Amino acid sequence: MRNSKLYWNVSDGWTMSRRSLKHIFREPESLLMAIGLPIAIMVMFVYVFGGAIQTGTDYVNYVVPGVIITCVGFGSSLIAISVTQDMTGGLFERLRSMPLLPSSLMVGHVIGGFVRNAIATTVIFLVAILIGFQPNAGLLEWLGVIGVLSLFMFSLNWLFVTIGLITKSVETANAATFPMLFLPYISSAFVPTETMPSWLHAFAENQPMTPLIETLRGLLLGTPIGNNxxxxxxxxxxxxxxxxVIATILFKRRKRE
Structure with missing residues (x-):
């Protein structure tokens, strides 16, 4: 019985994941935005601002980890909008009448968001190399990069699922994602934190994006990682x-409504 239940849970999760994956390629606008916006930011910072920013290394090498984080954040934020649309547009009610586990809806969005982010991140790495990015990572370092980015993607995906379950409209869901998307700009992503005012420097050094970016920078370029x-x-x-945990609790409450 347990094995049968596990099988159907996995099967339902895969069904909803396929739905999300089909949306990526049938409606490629979100994928194109997840790729195009970070590339535009990277090109702008490298060619417009890069000459005026001193980082002790080629600016393109310095900025790419921050651009990757910005890419993942934007791609994951689309999940909040999609979940809100599903919860307010009637799909959740239809799932109740079908032989599908309703919570597979959340799993589908998380997996679909992960695949979209993986595609966008790969493209951005390739574009970065074309404009001069020179990573010196070995196999173990690249595996570390994949592991760190995967953890970041899944954590953001579940966070934005939670936001999508809380918000009541697409507009509210879109606005609620802004604080997380803004964090990379107040970190070591685009400029060294030492150049910031003292009050902002303290925040930038102790918010989660800075150790993430410094870890990626260390793995890709060999800079010190320390305890980051x-x-x-x-x-x-x-x-x-x-x-x-919060998404699961919120979803169960919606099931009882």
Whole structure:
């Protein structure tokens, strides 16, 4: 019985994941935006601002980890809008009358968002290399990059699922994602935090995006990582667990309404 229940849970999750994956390619606007916006930001910072920003290295090498984080954040934020649309547009009610596990809806959005982010991130890495990015990571370092980015993606995906379950309209869901999308700009993503005013420097050094970016920078370019890797795991591992638990509770409440 347990094995049968697990099988159907996995099967339902895969069904809703396929739905999300089909939307990526049938309605490619979200994928194009998830790729195009970070590329535009990267090109602008490298060719417009890069010459005026001193980082001790080629600016394109410095800025790429921050651009990747911005890419993932924007791609994941689309999940909040999609979940809100499904919860307010009648899909959730239809799932109740079908032989599908309703919570598979959340799993589908998380998996679909992960695949969209993986595609966008790969394209941005390739564009970065074309404009001069020169990573010196070995196999183990690239595996570390994949692991760190996967943790970041899943934690944000579940966070934005939670936001989508809370908000009552697409406009509200879109606005609610803004604070998380803004965080990379107040970190070491685009400029060294030492150049910021003292009050802003303290925030930039102690918010979760900075250790994440410094970890990626260390893995890709060989810069010192220090305790940033452990801070990254603590920040985003904790966010993943908390977001998953809250999303599950919120979803169960919606089932009882």
């Amino acid at each position: 890797a452990w801070l990254t795991i603590a920040w985003f591992g904790g966010l993943l667990i908390v977001s998953f």
